[in-house]
Amino acid sequence: MPACPTCASSYIVKNGRIHNGKQRFKCHECGRQFVEQPTKKVIDQSTRELIDRLLLERISLAGIARALEVSQQWLQTYVNEKYAAVPRQVQVSAKKKGG
Numbered sequence: 001m002p003a004c005p006t007c008a009s010s011y012i013v014k015n016g017r018i019h020n021g022k023q024r025f026k027c028h029e030c031g032r033q034f035v036e037q038p039t040k041k042v043i044d045q046s047t048r049e050l051i052d053r054l055l056l057e058r059i060s061l062a063g064i065a066r067a068l069e070v071s072q073q074w075l076q077t078y079v080n081e082k083y084a085a086v087p088r089q090v091q092v093s094a095k096k097k098g099g
Contacts, residue, residue, distance in 0.1 A: 001025070006032045043070060043078075051078065 001012045004027035015026035015033055026033050047068055054064050061079065065072045 002036045004030060004032055005034055006030050041070075043074065048078070051075070052082075055079065055082075 001010065002025060003010055004012060007027060007030045009027050009029035011028040012025050013028065015024045018024050018035060022035050022037075024033055024035055047070070051064060051068065051070075054067075061075055062072060064070075065075045
């Protein structure tokens with residue numbers, strides 16, 4: 001059994017399998033669930049730029065996720081981060097009074 005990547009505990013139990021069939025483990029000390037050898041896909045900068053252009057074209061998130069082979073969850077998180085980075089202050093100029 002592998003050790004917990006968070007707390008290094010050896011009190012680990014099997015906890016089902018993930019979508020691609022890899023074994024999932026759970027730590028009884030801290031409660032963390034993990035896979036022994038994860039295959040994390042890194043989204044490169046060119047793909048992110050393409051996503052930005054597709055978002056401007058108002059294509060659905062599900063369509064973008066299918067076309068670029070990224071997960072819908074990652075894409076939603078990416079869009080939320082982009083939205084949070086947009087400044088919230090609106091600059092309004094006062095109208096001239098009279099005519």
